Amino acid sequence: MAAMLVSALCYSGLCALCLSMARHYRQCWSRAPQPYTVNALRVIGWPALGAALCASVARWGAGLGSVFAVTALGAVGLLLVGLMSWRPRWAVLLAPAWLAVAAGLLLA
Amino acid sequence: MAWLHTWSGLLLGWLLFTIFLAGTASYFREEISRYMRPELAAVAFDPVRAADAAQRYLTRHASAATRWSVTLPSARNPDELSVFWRDAERRSHSHLVDVRTGERALVRDTRGGDFFYRLHFDLHYVSARTARWIVGFAAMMMLVAIVSGVITHKRIFRDFFTFRAGKGQRAWLDAHNVLAVLPLPYHALITYTGLVTLMFMYMPWGVSSQYGEKTTPFFDTVFGQSAALEPSGDTANLAPLGGMVNRAQRHWQGAHAGFISVSNPGDRAARVDVRRGQGCDVAVSTAGIEFDHRGVWLRELDSSGGAARVREVLYGLHLGRFAPPVLRALLFVLGLAGTAMVATGLVLWGVKRSRSRERAGAGDRVVAVLNVAVVAGLPLAMAALFWANRLLPIEMNDRAEWEIHAFFVVWAGALVMALVRCDQYGWRRLLGAAAIAFAGVPLINALTTERGLIHSLVSGDWLFAAFDFAMLTIAVVFTAAVWLLGSRQNAGREVPRVLRKAEV
Amino acid sequence: MTIVRIRNTISRVKRNHGTEYRLAVASRVVAAIVGGYALSALATMFLSAALPMAVVSAVLAATLLSFLMYAAAVVWVFAAATAGRAWLGLLICAVALVFGLLAFKTS
Numbered sequence: 001m002a003a004m005l006v007s008a009l010c011y012s013g014l015c016a017l018c019l020s021m022a023r024h025y026r027q028c029w030s031r032a033p034q035p036y037t038v039n040a041l042r043v044i045g046w047p048a049l050g051a052a053l054c055a056s057v058a059r060w061g062a063g064l065g066s067v068f069a070v071t072a073l074g075a076v077g078l079l080l081v082g083l084m085s086w087r088p089r090w091a092v093l094l095a096p097a098w099l100a101v102a103a104g105l106l107l108a
Numbered sequence: 109m110a111w112l113h114t115w116s117g118l119l120l121g122w123l124l125f126t127i128f129l130a131g132t133a134s135y136f137r138e139e140i141s142r143y144m145r146p147e148l149a150a151v152a153f154d155p156v157r158a159a160d161a162a163q164r165y166l167t168r169h170a171s172a173a174t175r176w177s178v179t180l181p182s183a184r185n186p187d188e189l190s191v192f193w194r195d196a197e198r199r200s201h202s203h204l205v206d207v208r209t210g211e212r213a214l215v216r217d218t219r220g221g222d223f224f225y226r227l228h229f230d231l232h233y234v235s236a237r238t239a240r241w242i243v244g245f246a247a248m249m250m251l252v253a254i255v256s257g258v259i260t261h262k263r264i265f266r267d268f269f270t271f272r273a274g275k276g277q278r279a280w281l282d283a284h285n286v287l288a289v290l291p292l293p294y295h296a297l298i299t300y301t302g303l304v305t306l307m308f309m310y311m312p313w314g315v316s317s318q319y320g321e322k323t324t325p326f327f328d329t330v331f332g333q334s335a336a337l338e339p340s341g342d343t344a345n346l347a348p349l350g351g352m353v354n355r356a357q358r359h360w361q362g363a364h365a366g367f368i369s370v371s372n373p374g375d376r377a378a379r380v381d382v383r384r385g386q387g388c389d390v391a392v393s394t395a396g397i398e399f400d401h402r403g404v405w406l407r408e409l410d411s412s413g414g415a416a417r418v419r420e421v422l423y424g425l426h427l428g429r430f431a432p433p434v435l436r437a438l439l440f441v442l443g444l445a446g447t448a449m450v451a452t453g454l455v456l457w458g459v460k461r462s463r464s465r466e467r468a469g470a471g472d473r474v475v476a477v478l479n480v481a482v483v484a485g486l487p488l489a490m491a492a493l494f495w496a497n498r499l500l501p502i503e504m505n506d507r508a509e510w511e512i513h514a515f516f517v518v519w520a521g522a523l524v525m526a527l528v529r530c531d532q533y534g535w536r537r538l539l540g541a542a543a544i545a546f547a548g549v550p551l552i553n554a555l556t557t558e559r560g561l562i563h564s565l566v567s568g569d570w571l572f573a574a575f576d577f578a579m580l581t582i583a584v585v586f587t588a589a590v591w592l593l594g595s596r597q598n599a600g601r602e603v604p605r606v607l608r609k610a611e612v
Numbered sequence: 613m614t615i616v617r618i619r620n621t622i623s624r625v626k627r628n629h630g631t632e633y634r635l636a637v638a639s640r641v642v643a644a645i646v647g648g649y650a651l652s653a654l655a656t657m658f659l660s661a662a663l664p665m666a667v668v669s670a671v672l673a674a675t676l677l678s679f680l681m682y683a684a685a686v687v688w689v690f691a692a693a694t695a696g697r698a699w700l701g702l703l704i705c706a707v708a709l710v711f712g713l714l715a716f717k718t719s
Contacts, residue, residue: 003434003435014269018268021266021269023270024269024270063389063421064390064430067390067425067430067431067435068435068438070293070294071294071435071438071439071442073290074291074292074293074438074442074445075291075442075445077269077290077291078286078290078291078441078445080269081269081270081271081286082271084271085271085272085273086273112686112690248679248682248683251679251683252683252686252687255683255684255687256687259687300679300680303679304676307675307676307678307679308675310679311652311653311656311678311679313653313654313656314657314659314660314670314671314674314675315660315671315675317656317660317661318660318661318667318670318671319671326668326671329668330668330672412668413665413666413668413669413672415665415668415669415670415672415673415676416668416672418672418673418676419676422676
């Protein structure tokens with residue numbers, strides 16, 4: 001299901017970008033991130049968001065696709081913030097889990 | 109600039125909260141309407157048949173009218189066929205017609221989900237014109253609040269994901285920021301496109317400066333309509349509308365017809381304008397086919413020009429009718445986020461002010477009372493509307509209006525309760541009342557109709573089941589809010605002064 | 613020394629809460645709401661005439677942009693250094709637009 005994949009990519013991208021900020025990295029692992037970790041997270045994060053947009057446009061066309069991507073980004077972002085402030089580790093774990101579920105649904 | 113953001117947000121915050129909440133509810137306007145008309149049994153979606161049924165009804169009851177308007181059923185609301193006309197004395201008539209029989213639909217008199225839709229720009233108890241100016245002013249203030257909010261919050265990305273729960277004022281500020289910034293494209297777009305939907309009323313000067321008094325050619329081009337005709341005086345039978353709808357739909361390759369306008373029905377100079385339904389495209393559709401009284405295809409109508417298409421896209425983005433179910437749910441979530449953004453802004457204002465003053469001034473009390481009355485009272489009133497819909501006697505006169513009166517009476521009651529106590533206890537009381545009210549909706553539904561939750565689950569009536577579940581979910585959310593507010597007090601965590609027991 | 617301090621405090625309070633301050637704020641509010649609307653209406657009329665497209669499209673485009681122009685005008689009014697400058701800025705733009713409109717009317 002394309003909606004799951006787009007949402008999963010949005011979530012993972014936002015999660016990576018969120019963790020690339022020292023304040024939020026510390027929320028999870030109680031220490032400052034290494035410079036290369038920060039860069040790695042940014043390299044993962046932005047392309048993930050780009051991929052979400054591409055997947056959305058590929059599935060629904062330019063108009064509907066871009067609306068879906070932007071909307072999903074906002075909604076998923078709120079979920080991320082809520083989780084991060086409640087259980088940071090779970091918030092991080094959700095990213096690969098959601099991607100795995102979405103990939104599984106697509107391949108099945 | 110921060111000053112501008114705070115004041116432009118506050119002064120109209122309560123109105124903006126209402127607009128946002130009613131508007132967000134309108135994403136499910138059709139579903140709410142169907143729930144509030146439980147007598148309407150599910151009918152197969154068939155615009156052609158509906159058009160014929162409407163024609164039968166109108167020929168019998170509205171033969172003297174100069175214009176018929178038929179709103180055909182939509183895929184989301186296949187049993188709602190409504191007709192509209194003005195009689196010889198210019199009185200308007202708007203009826204629901206049963207698709208199967210062509211008779212008046214035997215259904216309780218209610219405005220359904222259209223009430224929330226109209227509430228968010230026409231308000232109530234004031235003329236539509238006045239209401240739209242007030243709402244437009246509020247929308248403009250909201251736009252200014254967004255722009256000034258972005259300018260104020262210059263390091264917007266630093267706090268992008270920050271939410272520090274449980275730390276009093278800081279938590280409210282973080283919540284306000286997160287709810288505002290993450291869905292920022294949505295809020296900005298909804299506010300701007302909302303203004304666009306009524307732009308010819310708010311900013312008519314471009315049109316009037318170029319067209320003066322003769323604005324009809326402009327609007328005909330913008331809305332894809334053809335010029336009106338004078339009646340010829342000769343009577344002639346109108347060909348079956350269903351056939352015309354069929355031909356139009358085939359031309360649109362499956363896109364359904366949504367609206368039919370018949371001018372001079374029964375006359376030889378009759379014109380039938382079949383409009384395409386909304387929802388196929390992000391942009392609203394201004395496409396139509398014009399037929400004459402014999403059903404002969406006259407011409408295809410549509411707006412022209414890139415600017416017209418831009419207007420249609422913006423309008424369509426505001427309505428959100430194009431959204432398939434998942435996207436609609438996401439839009440609903442963001443709409444709720446916008447509503448919560450306004451609410452947290454209002455609470456934050458009260459919290460911030462109470463900290464910087466020793467005694468709560470009169471202005472602070474007004475803010476505190478209105479915060480409770482509006483933020484907790486409006487949802488309570490919405491639940492009351494559903495109660496009234498099920499409980500008011502079916503044969504009552506002006507039943508639809510009385511459902512709405514019940515809504516406002518309950519809201520006024522919430523204001524009274526807020527006047528008595530606007531502190532934390534006052535919040536918990538009203539939120540608790542809302543929780544009970546929402547939990548009661550499925551109960552009353554089961555007691556007064558045959559489409560209660562158990563029956564819906566058993567017979568696969570997923571709309572009614574989903575609606576009842578949604579009511580229960582909302583009740584749970586409000587209960588959680590009451591519990592959270594209570595535990596904060598017990599845990600002795602920092603409670604903002606305005607929420608502590610009101611100082612006399 | 614104390615007298616100087618008291619005087620400084622009084623003038624600071626007057627600056628932030630005195631009549632002069634309130635008048636300046638009220639002036640800006642009027643400038644923003646009324647002046648901003650008038651300016652965006654003028655700009656809409658100007659663009660409707662000036663944009664190099666079909667009249668219908670020009671009017672539509674101008675009207676669509678009007679709200680953004682209004683918002684920009686309001687932000688300008690409150691970002692200007694003084695209330696007087698806010699009014700002056702609005703006035704200068706309005707005069708320029710009126711001249712532009714007249715130019716298009718005669719051409």
